Amino acid sequence: MTTTTHTGPGAAPPAAPGPATAxxxxxxxxxxxxxxxxxxxxxxxxxxxxxxxxxxxxxxxxxxSLTDYDVVNAPRFTGLDNYRRLVADPMVLRSLGNTVYFALLHVPLVMAVSLGLAMLLTRVRRLRGFFRTVFYLPVMTPAVAVGVLFLLLLNTQDGLVNRALGLVGLDGPSWTTDPDWMMPGIVLMSLWSLGSTVVIYLAALQNVPPELYEAATVDGASAWQRFRRVTLPMISGALFFTMIVNTISALQMFTEVYTMYFGNRQTQNSFSADAATFYVIYLFQQAFQFLHMGYASALAWLLFLVVMAVTVVQLKLGNRFVYYEGEQR
Structure with a gap:
């Protein structure tokens, strides 16, 4: 006997679920x-x-950020006055320019040096773990200690850097007093903490399939072509990540520079101090030195918007240049 199921317009509705379904x-x-x-x-x-x-x-x-607040007295609502003051304050533009200038120097240099060190570590066999630890240990150094250390290393008279330059017949610049050399000195100091970036790049390089290098070599690719066509695309995700992280870190640079140039402000003239005033340092001064908490809050929100805008731009660009394994192009 054959059972026929009707699905037409006049068909009966399906049977209700059994008693065990509920x-x-x-x-x-x-x-x-x-x-x-x-x-x-x-x-x-x-x-x-x-x-x-x-x-x-x-x-x-x-x-x-919408109030006048000095910690002692209760906040007094002032509307957008802090933001109007922010637009007219010349030190905001000066400190923000110093910060952006530092980021433009710091981020590419850290990425390039870290990638070079990571590629050297890939050629080391037995002592790779030792050197990886050596490169990472400076990251664990307290930021205040780093500032004091480089204040001594970059000292004009008897700093180790200028002494080394003197051995090869070069007169070392005034790293800590000459406004034209203060930013290069800060960038040099920032290389102290590149160990985390080196470790990230080393892990990315170790994940590149060796078959790709072998195929490129068979095809006659040179070392530069293998680096450009194989290495860079395969580690582009790590490069993109470190670019974003290092950019955000550079835009918030504070402790080391404050320790070097503002720990003993009496020894610095105002022009030199302005040359080393980063945005977060100026924000800190307004908040805790002058007790302009409302104005400092407005400065903090401007920094937040700048960091967010820079990150969004980097994310948009990353979608074009970053290769993700298994992604269809």
Whole structure:
């Protein structure tokens, strides 16, 4: 006997689910709710920390940026006065220019030097772990100690850098007092902490399939062609990541420079101090030196917008130049 299923307009509706289907659905729904509750339990520490230490301070800063607040007296609402003052303040443009100039020098130099060191480490066999640790250890040095160290190394009279230049017959510049040489000195100091970038590049280089190099060699590619056509595309994700991270870090440069040039402000003339005034340093001075908390909050929000805009531009460009394995082009 053959059973025929009718699906036409006049066909009867499908049979209702059996009696066992509803309890099974209720059990699945209860299990889902239980898993959701446990997910919120495990997320609770992060949520509380985010609200208390990130979202909360950001909301408070946004409110304070609209007030005149000196910590001692209650905030007084002033509207957009702080932002109007910000636009007219020449030190904002000066400090922001110093910061951007540093970032333009620091980021490409750190990436290039780190990539060169990482490629050298790929040729080391037995002592690779030792040298990797040696390159990374400076990252663990406290920032204040780094500032003091390079203040001594770059000393005009008896600094180690100028002594080394004197051995080859060169007169060392005034790294810490000449406005034209202060920024190169700061960039030189920033190379101290490139170890994390070296480690990232080394891991990326070790993940490049050796078959690609072998195929390129068989095809007659030179060392430069292999580097350009194989190495760079395969590690472009790591390059892109470090570019973003180092750019954000450079735009927030503070501790080392403040230790070098503002720890003993009496020894610095105003022109030299301005040459080393980074944006976050100026923000810090307005907040904790002059107690202009409302104005400092407005400066902080400007920095946030600048960092966000730069990151968005980098992300847009990264979609064109970054290669992800398995991605269809």
């Amino acid at each position: 309890p099974r659905r209720r059990r699945a729904s209860a299990l889902t709710r239980q898993e959701t509750r446990w997910a919120y339990v495990f997320l609770a520490p992060w949520i509380v920390g985010f609200l208390a230490f990130s979202a909360g301070p950001m909301i408070a800063s946004a409110w304070l």
